[in-house]
Amino acid sequence: GAVVSQHPSWVICKSGTSVKIECRSLDFQATTMFWYRQFPKQSLMLMATSNEGSKATYEQGVEKDKFLINHASLTLSTLTVTSAHPEDSSFYICSARGTSGRSETQYFGPGTRLLVL
Amino acid sequence: SQQGEEDPQALSIQEGENATMNCSYKTSINNLQWYRQNSGRGLVHLILIRSNEREKHSGRLRVTLDTSKKSSSLLITASRAADTASYFCAIIVGPGANNLFFGTGTRLTVIP
Numbered sequence: 670g671a672v673v674s675q676h677p678s679w680v681i682c683k684s685g686t687s688v689k690i691e692c693r694s695l696d697f698q699a700t701t702m703f704w705y706r707q708f709p710k711q712s713l714m715l716m717a718t719s720n721e722g723s724k725a726t727y728e729q730g731v732e733k734d735k736f737l738i739n740h741a742s743l744t745l746s747t748l749t750v751t752s753a754h755p756e757d758s759s760f761y762i763c764s765a766r767g768t769s770g771r772s773e774t775q776y777f778g779p780g781t782r783l784l785v786l
Numbered sequence: 787s788q789q790g791e792e793d794p795q796a797l798s799i800q801e802g803e804n805a806t807m808n809c810s811y812k813t814s815i816n817n818l819q820w821y822r823q824n825s826g827r828g829l830v831h832l833i834l835i836r837s838n839e840r841e842k843h844s845g846r847l848r849v850t851l852d853t854s855k856k857s858s859s860l861l862i863t864a865s866r867a868a869d870t871a872s873y874f875c876a877i878i879v880g881p882g883a884n885n886l887f888f889g890t891g892t893r894l895t896v897i898p
Contacts, residue, residue: 675828703886712874712888713829762828764886774819775886779828 671697673765675778682753683786689749690781692763698743699765703775704736707760719746753785790875790889798895805862807892809875810855816878818851819886820860823872832860832873867898 672695682688692702701720705713717733719725719740727733737749746765750757760782764775790811799805809818817836821829835842835851835858842849848861862869872893876886 673828710893712890715885715887718885760826764829774831774834776831777821777829780826782826 671695671765671767671776673699673763673776673778675761675763675781677781678779679782679784681784681786684754685752687749687751688753688783689747690761690763690783692746692748692765692778694744694765694767694776697765697767697776699746699767700743701766702740702746703764703766704738704746704748705762705764707762707780709760713762716748750783753783755785758783758785790877790887792873792875792889792892794892795890796893796895798897799865801865801867801896801898803865805865805869805894805896807860807873807894809858809860809889811858811875811877811887811889812856813877813879815853818849818858819876819878820847820849820858821874821876821888823874823891825871829874862894865894865896867896870894870896 674693676691704716707713715728716731717725717727719738721740721743725738740746760780762780764777766775790809792809819834820832823829833844833849835849846863851858872891874891875889
């Protein structure tokens with residue numbers, strides 16, 4: 670099946686620093702990638718949708734200047750949490766949707782756990 | 787909110803028993819999907835059922851969809867300890883729509 674990777678899997682940083690998370694589709698080209706955030710024991714909440722080569726579409730309540738998304742190629746999207754604060758600590762999950770065939774299925778990465786001290 | 791709701795929130799059963807989880811939603815949908823998440827890990831896609839389908843099977847999984855009641859159920863038969871995980875339903879609202887709206891999830895524990 671399709672594989673999506675995320676890097677890093679864990680990150681601990683000091684308050685005020687910026688953190689970049691990469692999401693890669695390893696064996697398929699992804700026209701659309703999605704970024705989700707999940708707090709402990711809660712559901713996934715969509716943060717933003719990005720299409721290759723265009724600006725990301727952010728969900729209501731998500732600050733686009735704080736969560737910078739770059740979808741530079743059909744296999745790579747990055748999420749940068751700028752000036753991270755403890756309340757940004759969460760589990761960030763990306764997913765990717767393919768370009769061919771039935772593209773209803775999103776393939777999820779393993780997630781990145783961010784802890785801001 | 788377009789987010790689905792699932793019940794029960796938590797379910798604990800003995801190995802070999804069947805597990806049933808329910809999902810309800812509020813809007814019209816294009817399709818509904820079920821995902822599994824092991825603790826602290828990413829999501830694994832289990833099954834997709836379209837709005838014009840009523841039932842779908844995949845191995846030990848059986849999914850039903852009742853669009854008149856805006857509800858779906860996931861049945862796992864002959865459960866195994868390895869089925870212990872959180873299960874989420876997610877809906878896609880319209881044709882060509884991108885966004886998956888996730889339910890609140892059911893935490894399933896299968897006791898060996």
